[in-house]
Amino acid sequence: MITCRTAEQCGQADFGWLQARYTFSFGHYFDPKLMGYASLRVLNQEVLAPGAALQPRTYPNVDIINLILQGEAEYRDNDGNSVRAAAGEALLLAAHNGVSYGEQNLSADTPLTRMQLWLDACPERANERIQRLTLQPQSHQLLASPDGALGSLHLRQQVWVHHLDLAPGEALTLPLHGPRAYLQSIHGACSAHGEHHAPQHLTCGDGAFVHNETLLTLRAETPLRALLIDLPE
Template sequence: MIYVRKANARGHANHGWLETYHSFSFANYYDPDFMGFSDLRVINEDRVQVGKGFGQHPHKNMEILSYVLEGTIEHQDSMGFRERVKAGEFQIMSAGTGIHHSEYNPSDQETLHFYQIWIKPNEINIKPRYETRYFPEVEGMQLILSSDARENSLKIYQDMNLWRWRFKAQEDHEYTILKRYGNVWIQVVTGELRVNGQLIQTSDGVAVFDEENIQITTVKAAEILLFELL
């Protein structure tokens, strides 16, 4: 089965300094039909105005991934890390036993646009950790997250894989779903494509389960995040 979560059907809030869209229930947005998907708990698409951001706040026992699309995140946390995460970079943080952090847009000119993704861990109360990485922009599939950090991917404390997949326009691909990972979520970062005949576009999400294969045909050049989940 394939279910398309259209971008304009997501939860939405505009706080002036922050415009945010929620694929799943989050903060003041609640929909009992969208509480997450497998171990995915949050997919938020955020735009933060210049000089604004999220002040120090706590997390515990959650794997938190940020993918910067435009602009820069200035990150600071209670482990002593302070750095700027730039467009094209991924940041993973294991909250574990507990961590406080802040995220700001340090620019006075450019809006910060990023995805923040929460994934439930399969180990709790681990020592908190933090890591960032830039992955070269190449066509095809790149492994971004994995439980064993293979192929230079970032480690995550969950049995799952996250791939970034980039396509040219007018391409055809077949993706075979691994039996181990029977649940697949696709988040469209940019572009336009068809998944098993259904048209999906920038910021749409797709839940896939009880399928053996996915047929992908690109209408326009596209980038997707593909989560392989238990």
């Protein structure tokens, strides 16, 4: 079964210096029925105004993936370490007790736009504290995985994150590892269907909960950029 969640149904925030859309409960937006999905805790799209910054904060035991869509960001921890990531890159920050991260939009005239995911981390697993990946010009790229396969970001969880970049009319079928997945359109429209159900239609910013499907087929109706988060646990 595939259940759509439109962009209009998501939580919204507009603080002037920060605009955001929240898939799950986050900050001031609270829905007790939407506290996350399997090990996916947070899926936000946020826009920071030129020069704006998020003050350092600590996080629960999660792997944070920032997919930069526009602009350039700098992340700095309380040990003085810093790393930059620009449009076309993804950055993983492995949160630990006592470590805080701040974020700065480095441009004086360009907004910083990014997708942010939080994935619960297994306490028995370890990975590098900061990882960076460059997106390739291809229709499908494994963005993150439990073992860093194919040069992907290495997660502390049984999750596979796929980045999709499809041309109009292009179709792609991906197998799923377990009973749950989440599909997020970053921009563009598509149809999505499993083996035994009618296609569901998504437009820009829409998402979809995928239940009990062994594979998912996407067909782009416009130029499509999307994330598929495979959540078997």
